[in-house]
Amino acid sequence: MGSIGPADDTPQTGTEFPFPIVSFQPFLDGTPEGKKEVADRLYDAFHNFGWVYLKDFGISQSEIEEMFRRSKQFHDQPTEWKEKLRLNDPSVSQGYTADGAESSDPHGGRSHKECYEHRKVNELCPAEGELDDWTAWANTFYKKLLDLASHVASALATVLGLDADEFRAQLGQLDGQLRLLHYMPVARKTLESGRNFRINPHTDYGLFTLLFQDSVGGLEVDRFHDGKFVSATPIPGTCVINVADILQRLSNDGLRSTRHRVMAPKLSQKQLDAIGPDGYLPARYSTAFFVHPERNFLVDPIVKEGDKPHYEPCVAGCWRDAITAKNYRLPIPMDTPEQVQAAKCVDLRYMMAANIEKKPRVI
Numbered sequence: 048m049g050s051i052g053p054a055d056d057t058p059q060t061g062t063e064f065p066f067p068i069v070s071f072q073p074f075l076d077g078t079p080e081g082k083k084e085v086a087d088r089l090y091d092a093f094h095n096f097g098w099v100y101l102k103d104f105g106i107s108q109s110e111i112e113e114m115f116r117r118s119k120q121f122h123d124q125p126t127e128w129k130e131k132l133r134l135n136d137p138s139v140s141q142g143y144t145a146d147g148a149e150s151s152d153p154h155g156g157r158s159h160k161e162c163y164e165h166r167k168v169n170e171l172c173p174a175e176g177e178l179d180d181w182t183a184w185a186n187t188f189y190k191k192l193l194d195l196a197s198h199v200a201s202a203l204a205t206v207l208g209l210d211a212d213e214f215r216a217q218l219g220q221l222d223g224q225l226r227l228l229h230y231m232p233v234a235r236k237t238l239e240s241g242r243n244f245r246i247n248p249h250t251d252y253g254l255f256t257l258l259f260q261d262s263v264g265g266l267e268v269d270r271f272h273d274g275k276f277v278s279a280t281p282i283p284g285t286c287v288i289n290v291a292d293i294l295q296r297l298s299n300d301g302l303r304s305t306r307h308r309v310m311a312p313k314l315s316q317k318q319l320d321a322i323g324p325d326g327y328l329p330a331r332y333s334t335a336f337f338v339h340p341e342r343n344f345l346v347d348p349i350v351k352e353g354d355k356p357h358y359e360p361c362v363a364g365c366w367r368d369a370i371t372a373k374n375y376r377l378p379i380p381m382d383t384p385e386q387v388q389a390a391k392c393v394d395l396r397y398m399m400a401a402n403i404e405k406k407p408r409v410i
């Protein structure tokens with residue numbers, strides 16, 4: 048059984064890199080011109096590419112490296128230890144999910160991964176002091192990401208032509224979900240056979256996501272929802288922002304929730320030869336920070352004059368609980384009219400996702 052390290056050789060295919068890299072520094076500097084410049088570049092990126100790489104966002108490369116070290120430290124623990132922290136309540140959305148326990152594929156595809164979601168609920172964290180104060184590290188890093196998310200939300204308000212302060216006030220206290228993903232080494236043959244993925248094609252269901260990836264690669268983006276995935280190559284010192292479903296609903300399709308997946312990395316012939324046809328692909332780590340509005344925020348499309356709303360309103364917290372429950376195969380909460388309405392919107396979302404592959408949709 049062969050195995051390789053991170054891709055450090057010339058990739059065989061997928062070298063095309065169609066995504067803009069935007070410096071966030073002018074926004075953080077806080078001048079109106081700087082903020083406008085970043086918002087214009089984000090607008091252009093989301094409309095033309097659906098996906099943007101951000102650099103100079105106020106979190107250092109060494110903090111990102113420490114994050115990957117902490118993720119590995121967590122996932123290196125025995126399964127029985129991780130299972131004690133199992134995610135089992137959609138409204139809490141915190142905890143460990145083992146390989147195979149989550150799937151958002153409407154066609155029943157299999158994602159090969161494990162993850163830990165952190166939302167600062169201390170009972171579902173490693174105990175105080177455990178793993179070199181792991182939970183204290185997670186809380187500090189979470190706070191940094193939430194601060195960055197707050198700036199990004201203001202920038203996105205400007206992208207949408209809204210008043211940033213008003214928009215931020217309406218969204219309330221942003222609610223992040225820090226997800227540390229580990230894609231275990233997997234047989235090359237498995238990923239090459241049928242509906243097997245590292246993570247199946249999907250859109251994220253919050254407002255937007257900040258995504259960090261290690262150097263292994265394999266992330267791909269379906270920019271125009273037409274099934275043509277392109278590689279989103281890892282670039283040191285960057286994170287990715289992708290628009291997610293709530294922002295698409297809120298902007299009445301002005302911004303598109305980006306469809307993406309994780310497949311086998313694009314490898315050079317030399318690397319493929321080293322692995323061999325029966326070999327294993329290397330492990331991959333990535334970290335997503337899913338940004339949601341406050342639970343009681345009503346996601347009601349902002350409609351331009353002359354347009355009609357494309358979506359029915361639903362309460363953000365109920366939307367999130369319903370999708371989490373569906374993906375994690377937990378009962379969908381249906382006790383209140385808001386929960387029933389959200390469940391209806393979520394059903395529609397899955398129907399549309401299932402149809403994308405039959406009939407490409409371009410927004």
Ligand SMILES: O=C(O)CCC(=O)C(=O)O
Pocket residue numbers: 226228246251258260266307308309332333334335
């Ligand atoms: O691992 C990645 O690069 C993507 C992860 C992702 O899309 C997700 O967790 O929703």
Ligand SMILES: [Fe+2]
Pocket residue numbers: 249250251307
């Ligand atoms: Fe995702």
